[in-house]
Amino acid sequence: MTRIKGVPHGDAGLLTRAVYRFARREFGAVPEPVTVMAHHPRLLLASGRHELAVKKAVHGPLAELCVYRTAVKLGCSWCVDFGAMLMKHGGLDIARLRHIDSYATSELFTDLERKALAYADAMTDTPVTVTDEQVAELEELLGRRELVALTYEIALENQRARFNSAFGIADQGFTSGDACRVPTH
Structure with missing residues (x-):
């Protein structure tokens, strides 16, 4: 409620x-x-x-994965539920989302994904713990444009999740039972 x-x-x-x-x-x-x-x-x-x-x-599997991780880290069940539904309908492998907490050691995630997910964690920490090395490494791997886009998506998910958490907005059932209600186009 x-x-x-x-x-x-x-x-x-x-x-x-x-x-x-x-x-x-x-x-x-x-x-x-x-x-x-x-x-x-x-x-x-x-x-x-x-x-x-x-x-x-801005859109893409890496950003979606980082947005999902941010929602998990902040404990926003609504964002986790909705994000998983959107990723499912986007054709992404959502089975590996069950392993998101062990991304740093899981073989289910690529090296780039692990680095981006660590960056999402660092951006979501309070206070923020992003390092110069993280930014430089991701800039090298993604380029500036994509790094800016990824950073923006993670920051936006922080805003969404914190808004929802402040108001006690919880899982709406988008990925349970007969949900996953996004119409497939």
Whole structure:
């Protein structure tokens, strides 16, 4: 149960209802963080625009894996659930997600993935523990553009997970039972 109740469809204004319709079409259900953020419609719209822009600009299996790791590290069950669903529908191997806590020693993860996941952990630590060596090594492996994109995705997931955790937004069941509700296109 969230710490504040989301805005029900019947109480939502026109703009929020449009956002709810879009979310239901995209994800099969309205994500609970959307209903909570709907208490501030202008912020909901800004967040939605931002998420769509980021989705177009930055995406890929390495970023998805690091975003998932960040959600796990922060204990955001909603982000873990939703992220696993998105990765499943993106065709990624989600079976290895069960081993995410042992990424540093697991043969299921490549050397690049291990380095990127360690970077995600360091970015998520409080205080942040990223080293010059980590940045230099990832810049060499990924290039500046991809390193900036990866860093942005990890930072954004920190924001999402912390928002959800502050409001007690928990697993919505996107990957359980008959869920995995994202329509396959």
